[in-house]
Amino acid sequence: MRVSRILGSMDEDFLRLDNQICFSLHAATRAFNGVYRGALKELGLTYPQYLVMLVLWEHGELPVKGIGERLRLDSGTLSPLLKRLEAAGYVERRRSPEDERSVTVRLTGDGTALREKALGVPRRIAAATGLDLAELGELRERLHALAARLDGVDPDDVTAACG
Amino acid sequence: MRVSRILGSMDEDFLRLDNQICFSLHAATRAFNGVYRGALKELGLTYPQYLVMLVLWEHGELPVKGIGERLRLDSGTLSPLLKRLEAAGYVERRRSPEDERSVTVRLTGDGTALREKALGVPRRIAAATGLDLAELGELRERLHALAARLDGVDPDDVTAACG
DNA sequence: CACGATTAAGTTGTGCACAACTTAATCGTG
DNA sequence: CACGATTAAGTTGTGCACAACTTAATCGTG
Structure with missing residues (x-):
């Protein structure tokens, strides 16, 4: 299956991965x-x-x-x-x-x-994540960039097909 | 101010950074x-x-x-x-x-x-993020690990002080 | 200056997330 | 087997997010 991957199965692969990142984000926020x-x-x-x-x-x-x-x-x-x-x-x-x-x-x-x-709240939260300041900072930076990019997307463009 | 940083100001720093990561997460999810x-x-x-x-x-x-x-x-x-x-x-x-x-x-x-x-939906979403598959995969992995760790935290432990 | 356009808050209605609870079925141990 | 404990859905109530709208004030151009 992995060997005979054809173009038509790309969407299914994308779906799986993309699903997981959005789901991960959703789950992380709720956590x-x-x-x-x-x-x-x-x-x-x-x-x-x-x-x-x-x-x-x-x-x-x-x-x-x-x-x-x-x-x-x-x-x-x-x-x-x-x-x-x-x-x-x-x-x-x-x-x-x-x-x-x-x-x-x-x-x-x-x-x-x-x-x-x-x-005292933030320190407790930071401790609960188990990440150090540098890791938290990096993750924050990525999420910030992601949100900025997504906020700039015209909603109607998403309904159109992407080359 | 940065030079004469004392222990008591740690909480304010933490607050600033931690605030931003949670806010970034919140904002990214909504975006x-x-x-x-x-x-x-x-x-x-x-x-x-x-x-x-x-x-x-x-x-x-x-x-x-x-x-x-x-x-x-x-x-x-x-x-x-x-x-x-x-x-x-x-x-x-x-x-x-x-x-x-x-x-x-x-x-x-x-x-x-x-x-x-x-x-076709996930491909459009992935395109809107502007990230490639590897970047999406890495971010997903981080968020997954973070959520797993946070889900494992006993709520009552968070109210207690952390050494 | 007058009047349409814009702006700031607020309201209404829908849907999600979750806590606390209820109801009904099943489990498990004496 | 009987009965308390557990389990699976569902209900109720609160709060957030947002779309679509209303109301009232201010802006800006003829």
């Missing part, structure tokens, strides 16, 4: 999510909420749009998420006085204080 | 999902539905549990997904006669025929 779930339970945050808090810890206050640009999320995802963070007492949302369309998200005292409790 | 969405639109499948179909195209018929083991999904995710595939006419679900607890999922004629239309 990471599971580990984060454990680490973030005591903070009362989900993983996406944690990402938003990271952005706010770094930038202090940001409009919803700014958070969305940094995390590649739209208002359909962020609006309810931010309301939950507000209900939890970690952020405040206020309409911007300069531009009434914009809503500024700001850390509360509790939200700022939460950073201390979150400080 | 992949977006590309698949385009490619699978004409088949009328979502990406998780496509994964289930791949498993069935390979194994013919399987109990729900068997599908769940291969894709690491539980019945809470699979039951409604399989009902949607059944409503679309691609699979049949039947209680197993040997074990009335088990439900066997089987491809219909339409479901089997759909494979032909799906055959």
Whole structure:
């Protein structure tokens, strides 16, 4: 079978490999999510909420749009998420006085204080991966490049055949 | 700042890097999902539905549990997904006669025929990544190893401090 | 300046992921 | 064999991701 490989079987080979990389990615993301779930339970945050808090810890206050640009999320995802963070007492949302369309998200005292409790999280996660800093950095770089390339793809081009 | 790095700032460094790898993973998965969405639109499948179909195209018929083991999904995710595939006419679900607890999922004629239309999908996705087979294979291997390691982590261990 | 175009948030609806639970069947040990 | 334990699906409820849409404010060009 391997010897008499013909052109027509290429698609089946591609399918197998490609399937596995996408599946691996899917599985790795869910596995990471599971580990984060454990680490973030005591903070009362989900993983996406944690990402938003990271952005706010770094930038202090940001409009919803700014958070969305940094995390590649739209208002359909962020609006309810931010309301939950507000209900939890970690952020405040206020309409911007300069531009009434914009809503500024700001850390509360509790939200700022939460950073201390979150400080230990990444080290635990990194330890759980069993990879050292260099390996993590390399993998991150690859994934970043991959995502950037995929984000630049016109969806309609994927439906067309590729030479 | 880089020169006078002290132990206490390690967590902040870790946080930055680790944040980025998890975020990269998150972003890459969503980017992949977006590309698949385009490619699978004409088949009328979502990406998780496509994964289930791949498993069935390979194994013919399987109990729900068997599908769940291969894709690491539980019945809470699979039951409604399989009902949607059944409503679309691609699979049949039947209680197993040997074990009335088990439900066997089987491809219909339409479901089997759909494979032909799906055959070109992976090549398009692979092309969109801009990586060659060797690079895709290596990345897949890394992600697979990472997921396996993370799946083996006891959630309660992550909440505890790591030496 | 007026008015169509654009922009920022938010809403609605669908589907996935998962925790916690229920139901029904089967297993296994005394 | 009987009965508690286990197993397989399914249900319920929460949260995220995203498409398609609405609402309200601002922009920009004639």
